[in-house]
Amino acid sequence: MFFIFGFGHKTIKRFGQINEDSCHRCNNNVKRELVKVTTWFTLFFIPIIPYKTQYLLICPICSDSYALGKAEFDYMVKNPEDAVEVDKYTGKTATQIAYLKQMELIRNERSQKGDGDAN
Numbered sequence: 001m002f003f004i005f006g007f008g009h010k011t012i013k014r015f016g017q018i019n020e021d022s023c024h025r026c027n028n029n030v031k032r033e034l035v036k037v038t039t040w041f042t043l044f045f046i047p048i049i050p051y052k053t054q055y056l057l058i059c060p061i062c063s064d065s066y067a068l069g070k071a072e073f074d075y076m077v078k079n080p081e082d083a084v085e086v087d088k089y090t091g092k093t094a095t096q097i098a099y100l101k102q103m104e105l106i107r108n109e110r111s112q113k114g115d116g117d118a119n
Helices: 070-078 094-118
Strands: 005-022 029-043 046-058 065-068
Touching (some): 005 046, 029 070, 046 070, 065 070
């Protein structure tokens, strides 16, 4: 008797889109999508036991994602209209955070110069 088993089968459950915000990767104003990804142990190609669950907030344009905690995810599912903004630096290294902050500063300076020229 032999058994076929495996790891890594994933199921994705989408919970809809929430508040519009600017994606820090592609700089588009988008409504991000709440997604739950569950990874399963399989037996004869049938998902049997879930062993890993990820809660994500995904940009529909560039597919950049933020990892969320379960409590934060549950709150966003129940209250999508007043969902708390996710820290855009979550999961980034110190170098990446410094770069993103510099880019925001440059963008702000350029937008202020543009506003001054229009008057």
